[in-house]
Amino acid sequence: VRHPAEPWRIKSIESIRLTSAEERRAALSAAGYNVGLLPAELVYIDLYTDSGTGAMSDRQWAAVMLGDESYAGSRSFHRFEAAVRDYYGYPHVIPAHQGRAAEHILSRCLIRPGHHVPGNMYFTTTREHQELNGGVFHDIVIDTAHDPDVDLPFKGNVDLAKLERLIDEVGAEQIPYVSLAATVNMAGGQPISMANLAEVRELTCRHGIPIILDAARAVENAWFIKQREPGWTEHSVAAVLREMCELTDGATMSAKKDSFANIGGWLAVRDPALAERARNLVVVYEGLHTYGGMAGRDLEATAQGIEESVQEDSIRTRVQQVAYLADRIAAAGAPIVRPVGGHAVFLNATAFLPGVPREQFPAQTLTCALYLDAGIRCTERGAVSAGRDPVTGENRYPPLELVRLTIPRRAYTQSHMDVVADSVIRLYGQRGELRSGVEFTHEPETLRFFQSRFRPL
Numbered sequence: 001v002r003h004p005a006e007p008w009r010i011k012s013i014e015s016i017r018l019t020s021a022e023e024r025r026a027a028l029s030a031a032g033y034n035v036g037l038l039p040a041e042l043v044y045i046d047l048y049t050d051s052g053t054g055a056m057s058d059r060q061w062a063a064v065m066l067g068d069e070s071y072a073g074s075r076s077f078h079r080f081e082a083a084v085r086d087y088y089g090y091p092h093v094i095p096a097h098q099g100r101a102a103e104h105i106l107s108r109c110l111i112r113p114g115h116h117v118p119g120n121m122y123f124t125t126t127r128e129h130q131e132l133n134g135g136v137f138h139d140i141v142i143d144t145a146h147d148p149d150v151d152l153p154f155k156g157n158v159d160l161a162k163l164e165r166l167i168d169e170v171g172a173e174q175i176p177y178v179s180l181a182a183t184v185n186m187a188g189g190q191p192i193s194m195a196n197l198a199e200v201r202e203l204t205c206r207h208g209i210p211i212i213l214d215a216a217r218a219v220e221n222a223w224f225i226k227q228r229e230p231g232w233t234e235h236s237v238a239a240v241l242r243e244m245c246e247l248t249d250g251a252t253m254s255a256k257k258d259s260f261a262n263i264g265g266w267l268a269v270r271d272p273a274l275a276e277r278a279r280n281l282v283v284v285y286e287g288l289h290t291y292g293g294m295a296g297r298d299l300e301a302t303a304q305g306i307e308e309s310v311q312e313d314s315i316r317t318r319v320q321q322v323a324y325l326a327d328r329i330a331a332a333g334a335p336i337v338r339p340v341g342g343h344a345v346f347l348n349a350t351a352f353l354p355g356v357p358r359e360q361f362p363a364q365t366l367t368c369a370l371y372l373d374a375g376i377r378c379t380e381r382g383a384v385s386a387g388r389d390p391v392t393g394e395n396r397y398p399p400l401e402l403v404r405l406t407i408p409r410r411a412y413t414q415s416h417m418d419v420v421a422d423s424v425i426r427l428y429g430q431r432g433e434l435r436s437g438v439e440f441t442h443e444p445e446t447l448r449f450f451q452s453r454f455r456p457l
């Protein structure tokens, strides 16, 4: 893949610094071998997440100045609500400060102890809120989503037989909704096809089960549908996005991804009674239903970001930048998840560090090695992220033990991607020397990956 020239130029810059190897060793040790606990100024290229880390446009910064900070009925809320309605199509829009806040409100509204919530693979915060409300998560993604080497266009698809079996087993009335992510983060940013979504819709309609979309990266999913799915190539990304939403009953959104917001999110639904319940909870947990934990300026910047998110030269540049990095790494033989998703390159840590046993967390070990090598910060997406089983208390070892090199939107250049590729390739060359991993010294009870500490073995 050639790296396409960006459809923008740089108006403002932020300095970053490459530290010495000595500084990095000391910093990583002080951070308990968890790159998430590093001071950010000691990170050179920060690929920890694409969430809230994108560069806002000049128009978004101008929108910040236009933010209406009225406590109630802010003009900025109305612009925000109109943008969500226009681009996603749901009539009732409830602002929330970020994606997990929307998940919190939704899960509290719909999930009761004993409920079962099927999803196309788990996401950390999404499952956490389902479980906190007494729900049991069921993975209904196609089996191949768990295989990093199978190259299929829509590895985020639902296995309809798995969903049907679950409905038969527990009964439709015990399934408050089907949770569908587009794209599937933990599988490598894999999209779901429109055809599969329509099939899930057909099946769930027959049983009266709603579908809730996790829309954090739905624009990227729409781009892949346009690129890969027969019948959709002639449609605009905006039209594909609207059609995806049309097949669902509501969505939770982290506007920190597709919409280029530094902070923001929403819950949007079709059912007015559910919207009413959600508004009642939002005033308890987030703020008034016309700001939901966001400042007026954030509502305004998000509304502008939503409009920019479906611009096709912008989304093309993003996806191809990720593909460029992936191609350089793959060309050197290093193992990555196939196909390459929209927001990140995922390294297959078990294949990358075959000498490190699963119980010593090879993905966590690799995040440390990448930081030490070139000051690059990336994310563990393996057993540490998966946490413990709430019933048995045992570590969950998901089939995928990955390291995610997550690319912030509009923030880094091709030269930065080359620095990252060079470092990954260098480490892959040294993999024989890395034979021991890490063990926990501190393990938080929930979402442990964010704040856990380790010691090298």
Ligand code: F0G
Pocket (backbone or CB within 6 Å): 048, 049, 050, 051, 098, 099, 100, 101, 123, 125, 126, 181, 185, 214, 216, 217, 253, 254, 255, 256, 265
């Ligand atoms: N759903 C998906 C698919 C996500 O990737 C995230 C966040 C959320 C929900 C929660 O949204 O962070 O705004 O509360 N993902 C970030 C990441 C944290 O790094 O993948 P949030």
